Amino acid sequence: MFRVESCPVCAGKSLRVLKTHAFSFPGDKVQEHLLDYRYFALWTLFERVLQDRSDAVFDLTLCEDCGFIYSNPRFTDEDMATKYTTFNELGTPELGAKHHPPFNLEGRAKRGYDLVNKYYPFKGEGRPKVLDFGGGAGYNLAPFTRDWECGLVDYGRWDFPEGVTKLGNDHRDLSPDQAFQVILLLHTLEHVPEPVALLKTLADHLEDDGAMYIEVPLGAFGEWKFMNEPLMHLNFFSEESVCTAAREAGLHPAHVETRYQWVTHAKLWCINLVAYKNPDVGPALGRRPLTTREQMGKLHYYLPYAANPRVVKKVLRKVTGC
Numbered sequence: 001m002f003r004v005e006s007c008p009v010c011a012g013k014s015l016r017v018l019k020t021h022a023f024s025f026p027g028d029k030v031q032e033h034l035l036d037y038r039y040f041a042l043w044t045l046f047e048r049v050l051q052d053r054s055d056a057v058f059d060l061t062l063c064e065d066c067g068f069i070y071s072n073p074r075f076t077d078e079d080m081a082t083k084y085t086t087f088n089e090l091g092t093p094e095l096g097a098k099h100h101p102p103f104n105l106e107g108r109a110k111r112g113y114d115l116v117n118k119y120y121p122f123k124g125e126g127r128p129k130v131l132d133f134g135g136g137a138g139y140n141l142a143p144f145t146r147d148w149e150c151g152l153v154d155y156g157r158w159d160f161p162e163g164v165t166k167l168g169n170d171h172r173d174l175s176p177d178q179a180f181q182v183i184l185l186l187h188t189l190e191h192v193p194e195p196v197a198l199l200k201t202l203a204d205h206l207e208d209d210g211a212m213y214i215e216v217p218l219g220a221f222g223e224w225k226f227m228n229e230p231l232m233h234l235n236f237f238s239e240e241s242v243c244t245a246a247r248e249a250g251l252h253p254a255h256v257e258t259r260y261q262w263v264t265h266a267k268l269w270c271i272n273l274v275a276y277k278n279p280d281v282g283p284a285l286g287r288r289p290l291t292t293r294e295q296m297g298k299l300h301y302y303l304p305y306a307a308n309p310r311v312v313k314k315v316l317r318k319v320t321g322c
């Protein structure tokens with residue numbers, strides 16, 4: 001791990017620590033907690049990534065320039081590879097999928113497919129290529145398999161839908177000349193230590209008239225206040241900061257929206273962003289992205305959660321400490 005002294009998105013220096021979280025080694029019984037993501041994430045952090053059982057402290061920092069909220073210190077690429085290889089060794093992705101299978105996958109996949117087709121109605125010859133980067137078991141590609149050539153990059157070991165080909169574990173497995181008309185980056189950007197660097201790398205793999213569809217949780221609203229562990233989500237975006245990240249990577253946002261929408265096991269507030277590599281391909285953004293401050297203050301974002309007893313209990317536990 002390493003500390004950063006400037007914003008990982010815009011390199012700004014006007015930084016403010018919003019909160020500090022301390023985490024402790026959870027114990028040696030990881031084999032008994034393979035379905036408890038907080039336990040096995042903390043075990044992996046201390047035992048494999050840090051190789052040190054001393055408490056670890058993370059600052060949650062706001063960049064006043066672009067509104068990006070991020071944890072600090074940051075993980076290296078090697079730390080991330082250690083995380084995923086440890087999860088594979090423990091078998092936690094497969095166990096989680098078996099005991100808590102995601103559902104309503106078709107609805108989620110169709111949402112992405114419809115949005116891509118709205119902003120990228122492919123009219124060229126042959127089958128266009130789509131890459132789902134960090135695409136897990138590949139279910140978001142299912143609607144694309146009929147007309148698109150579908151590739152996927154992910155550390156996971158899954159039985160992919162027919163027509164989906166795994167191209168590697170991470171971006172280093174793509175050959176420099178591999179290019180796609182569309183790249184999907186769904187609930188992945190919040191996990192990566194250097195979001196702009198990843199977006200730049202993926203933009204290099206877009207055709208000149210290509211488009212990227214990015215989906216992230218609205219982490220800037222409140223998620224950063226309630227971190228259970230620091231290994232999974234490192235970035236807490238707003239419309240403002242995710243659009244800035246895309247622009248810093250040379251992409252041109254065409255559509256941004258914040259919606260309470262289905263992910264894998266539940267609905268949550270998410271930001272959907274479509275961006276082009278070339279601004280002449282389609283429309284420019286129709287409105288100003290909401291700032292982090294604006295999205296932090298939108299109390300109606302609490303409403304759907306207020307109806308969920310599990311969330312209410314969790315918040316009360318955090319507030320009261322018992």
Ligand SMILES: [Zn+2]
Pocket residue numbers: 007008009010011012063064065066067068
């Ligand atoms: Zn910034």
